[in-house]
Amino acid sequence: MGRTNPTYRRYLQHQREGWSEFRRALRFESKQDFDAVLEYAERYADAAGYLNRADPETAMVLSMLVGLEAERRALAERLATLEEDVAADR
Numbered sequence: 001m002g003r004t005n006p007t008y009r010r011y012l013q014h015q016r017e018g019w020s021e022f023r024r025a026l027r028f029e030s031k032q033d034f035d036a037v038l039e040y041a042e043r044y045a046d047a048a049g050y051l052n053r054a055d056p057e058t059a060m061v062l063s064m065l066v067g068l069e070a071e072r073r074a075l076a077e078r079l080a081t082l083e084e085d086v087a088a089d090r
Helices: 008-018 018-027 028-043 044-050 057-090
Strands: none
Touching: 008 018, 008 028, 008 044, 008 057, 018 028, 028 044, 028 057, 044 057
């Protein structure tokens, strides 16, 4: 017996196609941002696909949030390091 739900990666592809007109209307810089957010959903596809939920949209949004939080944390750590370097130079 196979799965009753489509694969999560197939769901992501369908979502990307469904949002293509929205993406097309964005300015160049915003298109890059849009693609980056969707890439977070793809980065965590293994974890989201493991759920095999009937509502993959929740897993997609959570994957995007996890990716954005990871980026925010990395930037905060980098900023703290730079602030320490500046304080040490004084």
